[in-house]
Amino acid sequence: MLLLALDTATPAVTVALHDGTDVIASSSQVDARRHGELLLPAVHRVLGEAGLTLDAVTRIVVGIGPGPYTGLRVGLMTADTFGLALGVPVHGVCTLDGLAYAADMEGPFVVATDARRKEVYWARYADSRTRVTDPAVARPADIAAQVEGVPAVGAGALLYPDTFPVVHEPEHVSAAALARLAAERLGKGEELPVPRPLYLRRPDAQVPKNYKVVTPK
């Protein structure tokens, strides 16, 4: 098995190759505004590092967010199209699950990423492999009571120390963690989510009441 993992749901543009045993090459760059430019060269670099070509890939895993939409779609569209061209399956993994897995923590904790607009994407975990709430988007102050007393993981938590006073590593998700998590779950025969984006918000658009009258009153 050769698994290609990628995630662009957060400011991290991250790619990894997993050969069924472990990660054999990976790349992570943090740049919230250049997902589109950085992803494909990163894939190319990682393949080169492993001395492989894309046609050797037998499975694709992509972070499905939640995350700011424009960047999120870069990873999903790339994964979908690779799947089409190579004829290999494409799986999704919740980006927050990747962060939780990389945190390698026992006991309850929360993962929070930056959702912009003064909000975070977050979920609660019983341990690194077990998410106990659906991913959600919220203002940190509104969930303060729910996350009180549990440590947090992720860049979203670092932004709001009032709500998340104790924050553990890592700050950013890595495709390496995503790949290991996916390989572990697939190995156990578990099903992974379909590669569809978790936007968690509706598009900002108001249905206009009426057109603006131009005649001065």
Added chain:
Amino acid sequence: MTAPVTPVTPVLREMRWWDIDPVLELERDLFPEDAWSRGMFWSELAHARGPGATRRYVVAEDEAGRIVGYAGLASAGDIGDVQTIAVARDHWGTGLGGRLLTELLQAATAFECTEVMLECRVDNVRAQKLYERFGFEPIGFRRGYYQPGNVDAVVMRLSTASDSGSAAGVPSGPAAPAAPSAPLPPLHPLNKEPRSMTDEPLVLGIETSCDETGVGIVRGTTLLADAVASSVDEHARFGGVVPEVASRAHLEAMVPTIDRALKEAGVSAKDLDGIAVTAGPGLAGALLVGVSAAKAYAYALGKPLYGVNHLASHICVDQLEHGALPEPTMALLVSGGHSSLLLSSDITSDVRPMGATIDDAAGEAFDKIARVLNLGFPGGPVIDRYAKEGDPDAIVFPRGLTGPRDPVYDFSFSGLKTAVARWIEARRAAGEEVPVRDVAASFQEAVVDVLTRKAVRACKDEGVDHLMIGGGVAANSRLRALAQERCEAAGIRLRVPRPKLCTDNGAMVAALGAEMVARNRPASSWDLSADSSLPVTDPHVPGHDHVHEVSKENLYS
């Protein structure tokens, strides 16, 4: 109106693209085993007009307007090649075949061909007799020329020059038939396909700059597939395109639309010569979905990637309709996002803006007025429909930027929009009924009057003798009609693609991509980004290094 007194024989006239459907019907009836495809006819007709024309296609039309025969000739250097002659079964034995052949031979003379070649099924004795009557002589065979029936062709030649010795010289172009005296190799690996098609670049184009997910496939200037998934219905209730809604829809639609285009074209992804994508201008988030897909597809297939300009694509699409673009070309681009006059001497490298709107795009004005009239979104088609029943002179609305001191080639539609809205509001305030049809017609007239007037003026000023109109508003029937009228009066040839190619689509991107391949333009890099404000002066986004060369090792090495 005078009715002909003698029994009408079928009339021969030039074949045009709108004849393709009836011709295809006849083709499939007469040659069920190896009928030409629609794409082949499009390709042939693409070379049938203009100064560099190499084809002559005629149809025979009976008194009821039915196509009962057709024929085509290709010229390559001084050799003419009869591509096809077909006569409907109920007209066999009427001499129509001979009339069609005569027409082709006259065309061969006009092309200055010194000899005319043709292939004919060995078992079609009737046709061979006809050709012999015209002086054709059998000169050899081509084994298994007609597939899938594996029927041999007899090759026949007619020397039209007085000195037949010179006619046997070496053909000039690589695509010309082999010298007749040599043993004939299997010249047509793609069986009966017009030979010009086989060398032309096969390119897939992806367009996501606004609300249409378009994937098109072309071979050179031949349209093979044009698959479009539109999210317009999702935007309708918002009265305009919502960027995030469009971007989400692109992600959903992309893979199925690529699949559909490949099926429609009947080609395999591995045969593509390149992937083209709209890199801008357009909605940033929407563009990025298409660019991501195109990059991943090109990379995975080991094909070059061409990030191209949306506006240049709107011009280049006309190559699929009317053949190679004249150089230079004057183009009027009118859509919901753009209203520009552009002059291009080479669509892959030189597009110059002559003028553009200083406020609203023309299509935007249609949308806004449709909203004031409560006609819904998008406004273009519905206003066009209502305008057909209205009086364009009923209300005189202002013509923006047409004063003596105004910029000659720029447009302005914001003032017009306000004037129309005020006129309507005044009626409503007075409790009067708004004459929707007359308002629609008069508003539309004001828009197309200025567009066509300035476009014709630009052609005259620059000494350009043809005008291309593209973009979604080019689907407007009044714009097409008035442009035709004014171009004819000014001696300008008008080129407007069919409406489906005027609105956003992937075929136009593929058309420009194919031109990039044909002209050896450098491919884009893997870090190509979407540029929402890509200047019209950049027809494509070339790569800045040689990242691309490694791409070939990806898959099929």
